[in-house]
Amino acid sequence: MDSHPSFAPSGTQMQVPGMLDANLRVRGRVEYAMDAKLPGMIHAKLLRSPHAHARLVSIDASRARALPGVIAVITGPDLANRDDIYPYYGPIFRDQSVLVMDKARFVGDPVAAVAAIDLDTAQAALDLIDVEWEELEPVLSLDDALAAGSIVHDEPPRLGQTFADIIVRTEANSNICNHFKLRKGNIEDGFAQADHVFEDVFTSPPVQHVPMETHNCVAWWENGVLRLISATQMPFSVRAQLAEIFKVPQTRVRITVPTLGGGYGAKTYAKVEPVTAVLAQVTGRPVRLHLTREEEFVTITKHGMQIRMKTGVTRDGKIVARHSTCYFNTGAYADIGPRLIKNGGFGTGGPHKIDNVWVDSYAVYTNLAPAGAFRGYGVSQAAWAYESQMDMIADRLGWDPYEFRMKNLLNEGEPVMTGEPMYDAHFKDLLATAAERIGWDANVKAVRHGNKVRGKGLSVIIKASVTPSTSSASVKLNEDGSLQILSSAVEMGQGAETTLSVLGGEVLDLRLDQVSITHPDTDFTPYDQGTSSSRNTYSMGTAVKMAVEDIKQQLFRLASDDLEVAIGDLEVFRGRVQVKGVPERSVGYGDLVRKARAGNLLATAVYASNGGLDPETGQGIGSVHWHQAAGAAEVEVDLDTGRIEVLKYHAGVYAGRIANPAQAELQTEGNIAFGLGQALYEEMIYDGGQLQNGNLADYMIVSIEDMPRQISLDVLERHESHDIHGIGETSLPPCMPAVGNAVFRATGVRILDLPITPEKVLRGLRANARPQAHVQEIDA
Amino acid sequence: MTAEDTVAGVTARAVDGDGRISITLQVNGREQRIQVRPHHTLLEVLRNELGLTGPREGCGVGMCGACTVLVDGRPVSGCLLPAALAEGHELTTIEGLEGPNGELHPIQQAFVDHTGFQCSYCTPGFILTSKALLAEQPDASRDEARAYLAGNLCRCGSYVKILDSVMDAKERLKG
Ligand code: FES
Ligand code: FES
Numbered sequence: 001m002d003s004h005p006s007f008a009p010s011g012t013q014m015q016v017p018g019m020l021d022a023n024l025r026v027r028g029r030v031e032y033a034m035d036a037k038l039p040g041m042i043h044a045k046l047l048r049s050p051h052a053h054a055r056l057v058s059i060d061a062s063r064a065r066a067l068p069g070v071i072a073v074i075t076g077p078d079l080a081n082r083d084d085i086y087p088y089y090g091p092i093f094r095d096q097s098v099l100v101m102d103k104a105r106f107v108g109d110p111v112a113a114v115a116a117i118d119l120d121t122a123q124a125a126l127d128l129i130d131v132e133w134e135e136l137e138p139v140l141s142l143d144d145a146l147a148a149g150s151i152v153h154d155e156p157p158r159l160g161q162t163f164a165d166i167i168v169r170t171e172a173n174s175n176i177c178n179h180f181k182l183r184k185g186n187i188e189d190g191f192a193q194a195d196h197v198f199e200d201v202f203t204s205p206p207v208q209h210v211p212m213e214t215h216n217c218v219a220w221w222e223n224g225v226l227r228l229i230s231a232t233q234m235p236f237s238v239r240a241q242l243a244e245i246f247k248v249p250q251t252r253v254r255i256t257v258p259t260l261g262g263g264y265g266a267k268t269y270a271k272v273e274p275v276t277a278v279l280a281q282v283t284g285r286p287v288r289l290h291l292t293r294e295e296e297f298v299t300i301t302k303h304g305m306q307i308r309m310k311t312g313v314t315r316d317g318k319i320v321a322r323h324s325t326c327y328f329n330t331g332a333y334a335d336i337g338p339r340l341i342k343n344g345g346f347g348t349g350g351p352h353k354i355d356n357v358w359v360d361s362y363a364v365y366t367n368l369a370p371a372g373a374f375r376g377y378g379v380s381q382a383a384w385a386y387e388s389q390m391d392m393i394a395d396r397l398g399w400d401p402y403e404f405r406m407k408n409l410l411n412e413g414e415p416v417m418t419g420e421p422m423y424d425a426h427f428k429d430l431l432a433t434a435a436e437r438i439g440w441d442a443n444v445k446a447v448r449h450g451n452k453v454r455g456k457g458l459s460v461i462i463k464a465s466v467t468p469s470t471s472s473a474s475v476k477l478n479e480d481g482s483l484q485i486l487s488s489a490v491e492m493g494q495g496a497e498t499t500l501s502v503l504g505g506e507v508l509d510l511r512l513d514q515v516s517i518t519h520p521d522t523d524f525t526p527y528d529q530g531t532s533s534s535r536n537t538y539s540m541g542t543a544v545k546m547a548v549e550d551i552k553q554q555l556f557r558l559a560s561d562d563l564e565v566a567i568g569d570l571e572v573f574r575g576r577v578q579v580k581g582v583p584e585r586s587v588g589y590g591d592l593v594r595k596a597r598a599g600n601l602l603a604t605a606v607y608a609s610n611g612g613l614d615p616e617t618g619q620g621i622g623s624v625h626w627h628q629a630a631g632a633a634e635v636e637v638d639l640d641t642g643r644i645e646v647l648k649y650h651a652g653v654y655a656g657r658i659a660n661p662a663q664a665e666l667q668t669e670g671n672i673a674f675g676l677g678q679a680l681y682e683e684m685i686y687d688g689g690q691l692q693n694g695n696l697a698d699y700m701i702v703s704i705e706d707m708p709r710q711i712s713l714d715v716l717e718r719h720e721s722h723d724i725h726g727i728g729e730t731s732l733p734p735c736m737p738a739v740g741n742a743v744f745r746a747t748g749v750r751i752l753d754l755p756i757t758p759e760k761v762l763r764g765l766r767a768n769a770r771p772q773a774h775v776q777e778i779d780a
Numbered sequence: 781m782t783a784e785d786t787v788a789g790v791t792a793r794a795v796d797g798d799g800r801i802s803i804t805l806q807v808n809g810r811e812q813r814i815q816v817r818p819h820h821t822l823l824e825v826l827r828n829e830l831g832l833t834g835p836r837e838g839c840g841v842g843m844c845g846a847c848t849v850l851v852d853g854r855p856v857s858g859c860l861l862p863a864a865l866a867e868g869h870e871l872t873t874i875e876g877l878e879g880p881n882g883e884l885h886p887i888q889q890a891f892v893d894h895t896g897f898q899c900s901y902c903t904p905g906f907i908l909t910s911k912a913l914l915a916e917q918p919d920a921s922r923d924e925a926r927a928y929l930a931g932n933l934c935r936c937g938s939y940v941k942i943l944d945s946v947m948d949a950k951e952r953l954k955g
Contacts, residue, residue, distance in 0.1 A: 027884070029875075035833045293840055669938070670898060673937025702939075711940060
């Protein structure tokens with residue numbers, strides 16, 4: 001592994017606000033992509049398949065085209081006939097067509113697109129498109145998919161340029177989209193050493209990201225260049241995809257990205273951009289496509305998942321073997337599923353030292369909405385399984401779940417599931433603090449007040465950051481000493497631009513108002529792999545610091561001549577280079593730039609992390625560093641209604657060095673809200689392939705009233721650490737098992753299938769004539 | 781909250797060739813005369829005709845509060861209210877809260893000081909609803925604020941700091 005580049009010491013005058021542009025934000029004046037207005041702009045609407053799986057027999061848009069106000073209608077077959085367009089996209093497999101050309105693969109698959117002078121007209125035109133479908137046997141469940149009676153993608157996958165770390169293993173004539181393997185130690189020997197073996201099956205449903213700002217973009221063509229303003233987390237990935245579709249060099253596509261109204265993984269890779277760009281090309285006008293909430297629900301989702309997990313333990317409480325079989329439902333199109341199954345798959349190894357691990361993780365096609373990146377990236381599903389099972393094992397053997405975890409959590413230097421040594425291990429500290437804050441008592445499982453019973457639960461997780469990955473940044477130091485950062489990091493509420501300004505500015509000991517940062521613009525800001533995977537602060541932060549460090553060295557060289565001292569005797573202080581400890585002998589940055597007649601000082605830096613896994617064993621470098629988090633919940637369950645209230649929640653996360661304290665807290669609190677929603681409410685409910693609750697009246701997300709009244713945070717910092725851990729996702733996966741474990745201790749009801757609804761709890765209560773021996777009665 | 785009580789006030793009026801009617805709205809203290817289609821919501825009209833981008837659509841069905849507009853001081857979902865029914869009422873959007881030179885309202889300042897947001901898409905709605913809360917209940921407790929703000933959703937989950945902001949704003953408004 002690369003050694004970690006070291007960061008410059010913290011500046012002395014940097015004041016770190018929560019958000020640079022807070023003033024604009026509270027005035028409602030910050031601009032999102034959807035606020036862009038272009039002269040002559042027209043509006044797009046999509047006609048979507050009403051069937052989960054159907055062959056397109058014919059489509060006739062002539063009536064729609066004749067409607068006054070309609071500028072253009074394009075259909076899938078129109079695209080199939082154009083040889084100047086390669087009509088497919090997808091980050092790994094090009095398995096999604098811009099519009100359905102042969103068959104629809106989920107309810108909501110777009111088959112035609114209308115551009116009209118206003119939305120009313122575009123909407124009216126949709127009703128005038130005549131489509132004939134021939135329904136096919138839909139693949140609606142994992143069982144359907146594995147039975148392979150019906151095949152979602154009949155042709156072998158079209159592979160394109162993709163990421164270095166992707167392992168592709170597909171099977172012909174099957175619905176298996178990809179397969180990841182991990183083989184560590186010797187699984188037979190491991191189970192042979194075990195005194196007890198437990199096997200359980202856990203499921204997580206598909207859920208949606210629900211960014212408050214739905215997917216949208218505006219596209220137009222200007223002198224042969226495709227321009228887009230898009231709400232995307234990945235401008236460079238979208239640019240590459242569009243260049244491929246239109247068969248033009250990447251320089252002929254230019255994407256700018258304003259601030260996003262939330263992303264959470266939904267806005268990774270091309271989504272609404274390809275079809276909008278085609279409409280813009282056909283009409284010669286700027287075209288906006290802005291999805292409705294209902295459309296957003298079927299655009300991209302979290303993978304529904306089933307994990308069969310078999311774990312062997314010795315009688316003294318050591319885990320010696322784990323065998324997991326994971327099926328991730330990737331829906332109709334692969335999106336990033338073929339890679340996500342890797343993280344979710346090796347993730348089932350958990351934060352424990354287990355010498356023998358065997359994982360088969362599959363991405364499976366079905367006729368449901370496509371699944372892709374979602375905050376947690378497969379680890380939520382994995383952790384739901386292993387952290388629930390930890391408590392189940394402890395309960396069956398009469399152990400304290402806290403002690404059982406402590407006995408098995410990874411220590412410094414011990415190998416993680418991918419075989420590399422764990423360094424900077426803090427699992428035990430995080431768990432100890434969580435237990436203390438929640439008031440963990442091994443002897444009290446539940447406390448009953450009348451018809452309400454309380455219980456507590458714990459969990460600990462490990463998560464990778466995408467590895468290998470690449471970020472680059474350019475910086476300019478102007479002749480007034482101000483610093484400009486050109487970065488393609490996307491601001492989506494996580495404070496990326498603020499944090500990067502702080503990290504860059506402090507290298508030169510500048511004030512924040514002397515630093516500016518651009519929004520991504522693929523013509524000007526250098527390459528970044530994407531703002532996802534909690535990688536930005538670390539990866540882009542490192543690139544920015546390296547570039548500013550380069551500027552600092554340039555300044556030292558100039559100042560060394562100017563002040564006639566050796567470079568080693570210089571330091572920066574408040575915007576000036578000075579002889580160490582002698583402020584009287586100093587020179588301002590601006591003076592140095594001017595004297596050098598440089599106009600500005602320039603520097604560019606690339607940070608690329610190394611790693612990768614062996615395709616047969618899944619062993620190697622799984623992550624440049626390992627994210628670590630713990631959770632603890634106290635719940636109260638109403639025994640009459642099954643209703644669950646989370647009274648207290650504690651989130652612990654290891655941050656290395658904290659770059660922006662307000663944002664670190666906000667992201668961690670945000671993870672609690674996200675996690676409790678997935679623990680208790682969130683589930684996309686399908687009936688015959690039709691989504692039943694794809695709107696915010698029927699799909700519940702956490703409101704302010706659902707938040708626990710008591711929340712505590714432990715954003716663990718190690719001051720001497722040079723390593724910044726992104727924490728955008730890490731404290732999310734512990735939420736679901738912490739709540740599940742708390743509900744179990746309270747009621748004796750073990751829920752294996754998320755979400756933990758009152759109905760399931762009541763059913764469990766009825767099924768259990770549970771021994772109440774350990775319950776402590778409190779007078780109501 | 782609905783605007784049913786205003787329905788009776790609407791009378792039949794002339795529709796132009798484009799299916800539009802002429803209405804007059806009082807927005808942030810200014811009178812605005814505009815042509816709208818009768819089914820257009822207040823949210824659509826504020827954004828598309830009047831260029832006010834603070835009110836935003838999050839759900840389109842009255843569940844998220846991102847489109848909140850104060851109608852005579854009370855929070856209303858702009859996505860549910862036909863624009864024509866807003867005639868004759870005082871409408872306040874987030875753009876109407878700041879001073880003439882962009883000076884922040886004390887509630888806005890509290891949201892800045894506590895960073896009561898992440899992506900801030902929901903922020904105008906929360907600030908306007910908080911304004912109505914503190915007008916109705918100047919001594920609102922944290923629990924009362926939770927109940928009042930339950931119709932505003934923040935997917936980033938900035939709730940803890942939103943409540944911190946509102947509780948602080950309460951003190952600031954008392955001066
Ligand atoms: S958009 Fe109006 S309440 Fe959600
Ligand atoms: S801050 Fe993003 S939705 Fe509230």
